[in-house]
Amino acid sequence: MSARDLSVLLSVILIVAMLIIPFPTWLLSLLIMVNISLALLVLLTTMNMTEPLQFSVFPSLLLLLTLFRLGLNVSTTRSILSTGEAGGVVHTFGTFVVGGNVVVGLVVFVILIIIQFIVITKGSERVSEVAARFTLDAMPGKQMSIDADLNAGMISENEARERREKVSREADFYGAMDGASKFVKGDAIAGIIIVLINLIVGIIIGMMQLDMSFADAANHFSLLTVGDGIVSQVPALLISTATGIVVTRAASDGNLGQDITSQLFAFPKMMYVAAGTIFLLGLFTPINDLLTMAIAGMLGAGGFALSRIPEPDKNELLELEEEIQMDEMKSPESVVNLLNVDPIEFEFGYGLIPLADANQGGDLLDRIVMIRRQLAIELGLVIPVVRIRDNIQLQPNEYRLKIKGNEMARGEVLLDHYLAMSPGVEDESIEGIDTIEPSFGLPAKWITEEMKEQAEVFGYTVVDPPSVVSTHITEMIKANAHELLGRQETKQLIDHLKESYPILVEEVTPNPLSVGDVQKVLAKLLKENVSIRNLPIIFETLADFGKVTSDTDVLAEYVRQALARQITNQYSRPGDTLKVVTVSGRVEKLIADGVQQTEHGNYLSLDPSVSQGILESVASQVEQLSLMEQTPVVLCSPAVRMYVRQLTDRYFPQIPILSYNELEANVEVQSVGVVNVD
Numbered sequence: 001m002s003a004r005d006l007s008v009l010l011s012v013i014l015i016v017a018m019l020i021i022p023f024p025t026w027l028l029s030l031l032i033m034v035n036i037s038l039a040l041l042v043l044l045t046t047m048n049m050t051e052p053l054q055f056s057v058f059p060s061l062l063l064l065l066t067l068f069r070l071g072l073n074v075s076t077t078r079s080i081l082s083t084g085e086a087g088g089v090v091h092t093f094g095t096f097v098v099g100g101n102v103v104v105g106l107v108v109f110v111i112l113i114i115i116q117f118i119v120i121t122k123g124s125e126r127v128s129e130v131a132a133r134f135t136l137d138a139m140p141g142k143q144m145s146i147d148a149d150l151n152a153g154m155i156s157e158n159e160a161r162e163r164r165e166k167v168s169r170e171a172d173f174y175g176a177m178d179g180a181s182k183f184v185k186g187d188a189i190a191g192i193i194i195v196l197i198n199l200i201v202g203i204i205i206g207m208m209q210l211d212m213s214f215a216d217a218a219n220h221f222s223l224l225t226v227g228d229g230i231v232s233q234v235p236a237l238l239i240s241t242a243t244g245i246v247v248t249r250a251a252s253d254g255n256l257g258q259d260i261t262s263q264l265f266a267f268p269k270m271m272y273v274a275a276g277t278i279f280l281l282g283l284f285t286p287i288n289d290l291l292t293m294a295i296a297g298m299l300g301a302g303g304f305a306l307s308r309i310p311e312p313d314k315n316e317l318l319e320l321e322e323e324i325q326m327d328e329m330k331s332p333e334s335v336v337n338l339l340n341v342d343p344i345e346f347e348f349g350y351g352l353i354p355l356a357d358a359n360q361g362g363d364l365l366d367r368i369v370m371i372r373r374q375l376a377i378e379l380g381l382v383i384p385v386v387r388i389r390d391n392i393q394l395q396p397n398e399y400r401l402k403i404k405g406n407e408m409a410r411g412e413v414l415l416d417h418y419l420a421m422s423p424g425v426e427d428e429s430i431e432g433i434d435t436i437e438p439s440f441g442l443p444a445k446w447i448t449e450e451m452k453e454q455a456e457v458f459g460y461t462v463v464d465p466p467s468v469v470s471t472h473i474t475e476m477i478k479a480n481a482h483e484l485l486g487r488q489e490t491k492q493l494i495d496h497l498k499e500s501y502p503i504l505v506e507e508v509t510p511n512p513l514s515v516g517d518v519q520k521v522l523a524k525l526l527k528e529n530v531s532i533r534n535l536p537i538i539f540e541t542l543a544d545f546g547k548v549t550s551d552t553d554v555l556a557e558y559v560r561q562a563l564a565r566q567i568t569n570q571y572s573r574p575g576d577t578l579k580v581v582t583v584s585g586r587v588e589k590l591i592a593d594g595v596q597q598t599e600h601g602n603y604l605s606l607d608p609s610v611s612q613g614i615l616e617s618v619a620s621q622v623e624q625l626s627l628m629e630q631t632p633v634v635l636c637s638p639a640v641r642m643y644v645r646q647l648t649d650r651y652f653p654q655i656p657i658l659s660y661n662e663l664e665a666n667v668e669v670q671s672v673g674v675v676n677v678d
Contacts (some may be wrong), residue, residue: 001468006436008072008261011064012064016465018071018072022078022079026087029088031072031075032076032089034244035235036231036238039065039238039239040235042065046246047245052174053248054175057240058177058180059176059180062180062239063180063183064268065184067234069187069236070187073190076090077194077198077228080221080228084210084221087348090224090231091229091232092227093227093231094223094227095223095227097159101589105223105230109195109226113191113233120240120243124243124244124248127247128177128180128181128243128247128479129175129178130175132171134175135174143164144656146164146167146356148366154591168281174247177247178572180243187236188236194232195226195228198224198225198228198229199221202221203217205217211583225477227506235326252653259360263304267308268302269303269307271303272299275296275299295401324395326459341404342402343484344383344385344386344387344401344402344403345387345401345403346368346399346400347389347402348388348394349390349392349395349396349399350390350392351394351395351396352390352398352399362466363466364388368386370472370473373541374474375474375478376532379478380493381484381485381526382489382530395412396519397410397412398411399413403476403480408476409438411438413465413468413469415447415465417433418455419468420432420445420446420451420460421461421462422443423458425459425461427458431447432448432451432460434447438472439468439472440475447462459483468492470644472656477666481523482526485519487516488510490522491515493532493535494515494518496537497535504592506545509668512546517552521605522538524556525553525556526667527569529562530566534563535563537563539562541555542559544558551601551602555641557642561662564662564664567658567663568667571633572667578663578669578670579625579671580635581632581635581673582671583644583674585678590614594606594607595643613675615651617677618634618651618655619651621674622652624672625673627639628661634656635663635671638662641662
């Protein structure tokens with residue numbers, strides 16, 4: 001335990017001891033001075049902070065200081081009532097500070113109570129309550145603003161995380177201050193009650209136990225009571241003032257002293273007005289002219305001195321900022337930053353700026369947020385932040401999507417048109433600019449808004465430009481999700497799963513499978529459009545078979561079979577017949593015989609003519625199903641499924657290849673074609 005931790009623990013123990021054990025008067029005097037010093041230190045700290053979170057421990061510290069002060073009150077009360085003494089500090093405050101006059105002391109004490117209880121404490125309590133309420137109400141808006149800046153590429157992931165933490169800490173801080181302000185209010189009430197007890201009971205004890213006359217007892221115990229009350233209310237007043245400063249402090253670049261001097265004297269000409277007012281006040285009233293003239297002269301001199309300070313030239317400031325930016329560009333760090341590659345980038349020409357500009361009605365940033373949420377639900381993968389920026393090298397209406405620095409898609413949209421996709425039968429009355437729908441490659445037309453209703457009547461699917469772009473982004477991210485899942489992202493998924501299933505995770509990683517092995521299995525699933533959201537089932541399978549084999553291809557096949565219900569529901573609705581293209585036994589035997597086993601894994605090695613024949617047969621069956629407007633699904637035995645996938649991956653990446661073990665037993669399957677070779 002460090003010395004700081006030990007000192008705080010000993011302080012708490014000391015507070016408890018003061019409530020139980022009688023302390024000598026010299027020790028009480030020492031603790032009273034410590035109390036005043038701490039209160040002064042807290043006040044000075046609050047005056048020099050630039051934002052409330054710099055003193056985030058203040059609510060807890062306020063509780064400890066209040067308890068410390070009440071402990072001192074209990075100890076001094078015990079000493080006053082038992083021995084008639086409370087130490088030199090209390091005696092000094094009772095005699096020297098108030099001149100030994102009991103009436104003056106009581107009046108001063110009452111004034112301190114009124115200032116603290118009614119003015120400062122009441123105001124601080126109200127400000128704390130309002131600040132806590134407004135901070136909590138503003139949290140959703142601040143979070144959305146952070147997400148928007150993050151999606152726009154204005155801040156990094158770390159900066160966004162720090163801002164979110166700050167927003168959360170602000171809400172917690174003002175909520176705690178709302179409750180902590182009640183401590184100050186309760187302390188003021190307790191101070192009044194303790195003074196009354198000391199005064200009344202002290203006089204009774206002085207007369208009955210110390211054989212004093214009423215006058216002597218009243219004078220003696222009144223001075224001690226007033227001294228004790230003032231010596232406790234002075235630090236209480238300092239703490240109350242500090243509380244008010246904390247809850248009313250707005251974040252700025254300077255401390256309280258800098259802000260007051262810079263903002264109060266920001267308009268030197270107003271000091272001339274104040275000087276003239278004071279001068280006239282002394283001239284037309286009986287107030288001493290010498291006094292008013294001196295103050296007016298000081299104000300006038302101050303205004304003259306401040307007005308002589310030259311204001312910074314805006315052009316000079318702009319030049320200085322440009323120089324700073326040029327220096328940063330020349331620094332080695334700026335070159336290193338150029339090496340960073342964003343996982344996903346969306347670039348567009350200047351003609352598409354209204355898509356992303358909220359001031360022009362653009363909602364692309366909000367759509368990106370919804371896309372990330374949608375894909376997180378569909379794929380079970382947290383999609384990285386999409387960096388959105390304009391690029392003057394592109395055509396005005398052109399955009400492109402890059403993944404890890406490589407261009408994956410490019411398209412063109414017309415913001416003042418709608419994209420109309422034909423229902424299959426073209427209508428010559430629908431006029432527009434012929435194009436290709438970017439997401440699915442369907443023939444389409446860009447039509448004007450006047451033609452929109454007519455196109456919808458004839459069965460065309462009409463989509464606005466933002467929806468075209470967001471759909472294209474969604475489909476491209478889904479198609480390349482396996483490239484976005486690296487070891488770092490896999491580690492985050494594993495850590496998230498470990499919070500709920502710690503034993504399961506420990507059984508899989510780091511032994512027998514490393515994070516890299518798990519990443520390869522998950523990437524293979526994503527590449528074939530299989531969601532990895534059900535991580536518990538995936539890890540259960542890896543725990544069962546990870547000790548049997550370390551081949552990630554084989555492990556991925558086992559996981560697919562464990563996800564049979566999910567895969568079945570993905571391609572077939574309950575009660576429907578799943579129409580598939582089966583692979584003939586002859587083709588499966590050719591593929592099985594062509595599997596080569598090496599120390600680096602298994603791979604398929606077929607005669608080129610055989611491979612060509614299989615691919616042509618697959619293409620023929622897929623074309624027939626497409627003419628029947630049915631989604632093609634190829635079904636084969638589990639032993640050759642991954643090799644069929646390897647064979648067809650380059651030419652038919654979108655066609656799902658399923659095995660018999662990946663379908664539920666209750667699903668009805670109908671073969672509408674067979675893959676065969678002559």
